[in-house]
Amino acid sequence: MYEVRFHGRGGQGAVMAAQALAEAAVIEGRHAQAFPYFGAERRGAPVMAFARIDDRKISIKSQVYEPDLLVVLDESLLDIEPVARGLKKDGKAVINTRKLPTEIDLGVEVECATVPATSIAMEFLKAPIVNTAILGAVVRMCDLVSMESMQQAIANRFGEKFGETAAKANAAAAAAAHAQAAIGRCKGRRPLAQKKEWLPAWNEIPIGTTLDERIVDGVTVGPGGARQNLTGSWRVQTPRYDKEKCVRCQRCWFSCPEGCIKREEDEYVRWDLNYCKGCGICAQVCPVKAIDMIKGGSR
Amino acid sequence: MKVMVISADHAVAYAAKLARTEVVPSFPITPQTLIVEQLAEFINDGELDADFIPADSEHSVMSMAVGASAGGVRVFTATSSQGLALMHEMLYAVPQSRLPIVMANVNRSLGAASGIWVEYNDSMAERDSGWLQVYVEDNQEALDATLMAFRLAEDRRVLLPVMVCLDGFILSHTVERVDLPEQEEVDRFLPKFVPYNMLDPSDPKLMNPIVPPEYAMEMRYQLDRAVEHSREVIAEVDELFAREFGRSYGGLIDTYRLEDAEYAMLTLGTATGLARQVVDELRSEGKKAGLIKLRFMRPFPFKELCAACRDLKALGVFDRSASFNGGGPVYTEVAAALCNVPTTVTGHVAGIGGRDITPEHMREMYDIVEKASRGEKVRPVTWHGLRGDME
Numbered sequence: 001m002y003e004v005r006f007h008g009r010g011g012q013g014a015v016m017a018a019q020a021l022a023e024a025a026v027i028e029g030r031h032a033q034a035f036p037y038f039g040a041e042r043r044g045a046p047v048m049a050f051a052r053i054d055d056r057k058i059s060i061k062s063q064v065y066e067p068d069l070l071v072v073l074d075e076s077l078l079d080i081e082p083v084a085r086g087l088k089k090d091g092k093a094v095i096n097t098r099k100l101p102t103e104i105d106l107g108v109e110v111e112c113a114t115v116p117a118t119s120i121a122m123e124f125l126k127a128p129i130v131n132t133a134i135l136g137a138v139v140r141m142c143d144l145v146s147m148e149s150m151q152q153a154i155a156n157r158f159g160e161k162f163g164e165t166a167a168k169a170n171a172a173a174a175a176a177a178h179a180q181a182a183i184g185r186c187k188g189r190r191p192l193a194q195k196k197e198w199l200p201a202w203n204e205i206p207i208g209t210t211l212d213e214r215i216v217d218g219v220t221v222g223p224g225g226a227r228q229n230l231t232g233s234w235r236v237q238t239p240r241y242d243k244e245k246c247v248r249c250q251r252c253w254f255s256c257p258e259g260c261i262k263r264e265e266d267e268y269v270r271w272d273l274n275y276c277k278g279c280g281i282c283a284q285v286c287p288v289k290a291i292d293m294i295k296g297g298s299r
Numbered sequence: 300m301k302v303m304v305i306s307a308d309h310a311v312a313y314a315a316k317l318a319r320t321e322v323v324p325s326f327p328i329t330p331q332t333l334i335v336e337q338l339a340e341f342i343n344d345g346e347l348d349a350d351f352i353p354a355d356s357e358h359s360v361m362s363m364a365v366g367a368s369a370g371g372v373r374v375f376t377a378t379s380s381q382g383l384a385l386m387h388e389m390l391y392a393v394p395q396s397r398l399p400i401v402m403a404n405v406n407r408s409l410g411a412a413s414g415i416w417v418e419y420n421d422s423m424a425e426r427d428s429g430w431l432q433v434y435v436e437d438n439q440e441a442l443d444a445t446l447m448a449f450r451l452a453e454d455r456r457v458l459l460p461v462m463v464c465l466d467g468f469i470l471s472h473t474v475e476r477v478d479l480p481e482q483e484e485v486d487r488f489l490p491k492f493v494p495y496n497m498l499d500p501s502d503p504k505l506m507n508p509i510v511p512p513e514y515a516m517e518m519r520y521q522l523d524r525a526v527e528h529s530r531e532v533i534a535e536v537d538e539l540f541a542r543e544f545g546r547s548y549g550g551l552i553d554t555y556r557l558e559d560a561e562y563a564m565l566t567l568g569t570a571t572g573l574a575r576q577v578v579d580e581l582r583s584e585g586k587k588a589g590l591i592k593l594r595f596m597r598p599f600p601f602k603e604l605c606a607a608c609r610d611l612k613a614l615g616v617f618d619r620s621a622s623f624n625g626g627g628p629v630y631t632e633v634a635a636a637l638c639n640v641p642t643t644v645t646g647h648v649a650g651i652g653g654r655d656i657t658p659e660h661m662r663e664m665y666d667i668v669e670k671a672s673r674g675e676k677v678r679p680v681t682w683h684g685l686r687g688d689m690e
C-alpha cells in the first residue's frame with residue numbers, strides 16, 4: 001500500500017488534490033481512497049489531506065502517520081508544522097517552492113521534487129489554487145500513476161464541478177508543472193518544527209466546558225483558544241482602509257464574519273488585524289471602495 | 300414540621316420552594332403542570348423569591364435553564380414525556396457543562412400509542428445524557444428526593460444535573476400524607492448555591508466552544524468519572540438527610556426483607572410499594588421472597604446490585620417500559636451488572652401506557668422468579684397483564 005499525506009492551507013485545494021490522485025489510481029484499475037483531516041477548515045489555516053493506493057481493497061480508515069509521499073502545497077508550513085513527521089526513510093516529497101530541492105531543508109533527507117506551483121497556478125488559473133499544478137509534479141516524482149490518468153482524473157473532478165474550460169486549464173497547469181519540476185535530494189538538517197500542543201490528561205482539563213484565561217496553555221491552543229491563537233496569521237491578503245473615502249455606512253462592520261472591524265465613536269471604522277483572515281468581504285461590500293485588499297499578511 | 304395531604308406534584312413544588320429556587324423556566328404539560336402552577340403561585344404570593352419564565356417550548360425551557368444556571372443561580376424546572384423529548388438536544392449540554400440543574404420528570408408515555416399515563420420510556424431514553432436519575436416510590440420521597448437532588452447536584456465532587464422521576468397520575472395526582480420540613484431545617488441541609496462555572500461579564504469566559512477530537516474524549520471520560528463518583532455523595536447525602544429529617548432511603552438502592560431471601564424482584568417507582576405488600580404476603584406463606592428497590596438509574600448501582608444479589612438464586616426485574624425485542628432497559632442493565640453473579644435474571648414488563656399494575660400481576664412476577672430460583676425453565680422476559688398468549 002502506498003500512502004500519501006498532503007499539507008496545505010485552507011483554500012489551496014489539498015483535499016481536491018488527494019481526491020484527484022485517488023481517482024487517477026482508480027482509473028488505472030487500482031484501489032484508492034482520499035479524505036481530509038476532519039477539522040474546522042478555514043481559509044488560510046494549515047490543513048491536511050490523505051490518500052492511499054493499493055492493488056487490493058483498502059480497509060483501513062485511519063489517518064496517515066508514516067507516508068511514502070509527502071506533498072507540501074505551501075512552503076511556509078515547513079516553519080510552523082512538523083510536516084515531515086513520520087515520513088519514511090525511503091519516502092519522497094513534492095514541495096511547492098521556487099527553490100531547488102537542494103535548497104530545501106525538509107528535516108528529513110529524501111528524494112524530492114520542487115515546483116513553482118503558485119506561479120503556474122496564477123498563470124493558468126489566475127488564482128493561487130495550487131492543487132492541480134502540484135499533481136503534475138507528483139506524477140513526475142513517482143511512478144504512481146501516468147500523466148494521462150492524472151489529467152483524466154483532473155478533468156473528471158474539475159470538469160464536473162467547474163465546467164470544461166476549468167478542467168482544461170487545470171490539466172494544462174498539471175502538464176506545465178510536470179515539465180517544470182526539478183528533481184533532487186532535499187536536506188534533512190533542521191529539526192522538525194515544533195507545534196505548540198496542549199494535550200492534557202482527562203483529570204488535568206478544567207471541569208466543565210469552560211476555559212478560564214488562567215489556563216494559559218489551554219487558552220492558547222485548547223478548544224476555543226482564540227484569545228492568543230491569532231487567526232490573523234493565516235491571512236494572505238490584508239484590507240487597506242482609505243478613511244478619506246469612507247462614508248461611514250457600517251456595511252463592512254456588519255459583514256465581517258470575524259467581527260474584527262470596530263466602530264469608533266465617530267462612526268469611522270478600525271480593524272483588529274489580529275483576527276482578520278483576509279477574506280475580502282469588507283472590500284466587496286464597501287459601496288465607495290474605501291477598502292481594497294493588498295497582497296500579503298502584513299499589517 | 301407540618302403534616303399535609305398533597306399530591307406528589309405539589310410535594311415537589313414545595314421542595315423547590317424550600318430549596319429557595321431562584322429561576323423557574325417552565326412550559327406546562329400534563330401531568331407535570333401542577334408543579335409549575337404551584338410554583339407560580341408561590342412566587343405570586345411572595346412566598347418564593349424567584350423568576351418564573353413562561354417559555355415557548357421545552358427546548359427553550361432547558362436553554363433558559365442552562366443560561367440561568369451558567370449565570371450562577373439555582374434553577375428548577377419540571378417536564379414530562381414529549382416535553383422531555385423536546386428538551387433532548389439541550390439536556391446534553393447540561394452535564395458536560397457541569398451545571399447543577401434539578402428537574403422533575405413526571406413519567407408519562409411517549410407517543411405514538413400516545414397517552415397521558417405513566418410509562419418510563421420518556422426518561423429511560425435519556426439515561427445516556429449524563430443526568431443523574433432517581434425514581435421515587437411515594438409523595439414523601441418525591442419531596443425528599445427533590446431536596447436531596449439539589450444537595451447532590453451542587454456538591455463540588457458532583458456538579459451534575461439531577462432528574463427526579465415520579466409516576467404520572469399515580470403519584471402526581473394522588474394525595475397522601477406528606478411531612479413538610481421547616482425552612483430552617485432545609486436551609487441547614489442545603490446551603491446557599493455557590494456556582495462553580497459561571498458566566499460573569501467582569502471575568503469573561505467561553506462556555507461550550509466547539510471541541511475538537513483532541514479534547515472531547517478526555518472531557519467525556521471526566522464526565523463518566525463524575526457520574527461514577529456521585530455514588531459516594533449520594534450515600535453521604537442520604538445520611539445527612541437522615542440526620543436532619545429522620546428519613547433515609549438507602550442511597551442508590553434499598554432492600555426489603557432480603558436478608559435470607561432466595562428470590563426477589565427488583566422494582567422502581569410506585570411498583571415498589573405494591574411489591575412490599577406482596578413480599579409480606581409471600582413471607583407469611585413461608586416463602587423466602589425479598590425485594591430490591593432501584594432508586595438511581597444513573598449512576599447505575601453495579602456494585603451494590605452484585606452485593607445485594609450474592610445469595611439470591613433468582614432475581615426478577617420489573618420494567619415500566621420496553622426496549623423492543625430485548626425486554627426493558629432496567630432488565631438489560633441489571634442482567635449486565637450481574638453477569639458475574641450466578642443469580643438467574645428474568646425480565647418483567649408491566650404497567651405499560653399507564654395500565655394499572657394489580658397485586659395479581661406482582662404475584663405472577665414473584666411466582667415466575669420462584670420457579671427460576673428452583674432451576675425451572677421460565678421465559679427470559681414476560682409481559683404481565685397482556686391479552687393473548689405471548690409468542
Ligand code: SF4
Pocket residue numbers: 239255256257258259260261271275276277278279280281282283
Ligand atoms: S478581510 Fe475584512 S471582512 Fe474579511 S476578516 Fe478581514 S476585516 Fe473581516
Ligand code: SF4
Pocket residue numbers: 245246247248249250251252253269285286287288289290291
Ligand atoms: S463599508 Fe466602506 S464606507 Fe462603509 S463604513 Fe466600511 S469602509 Fe466605510
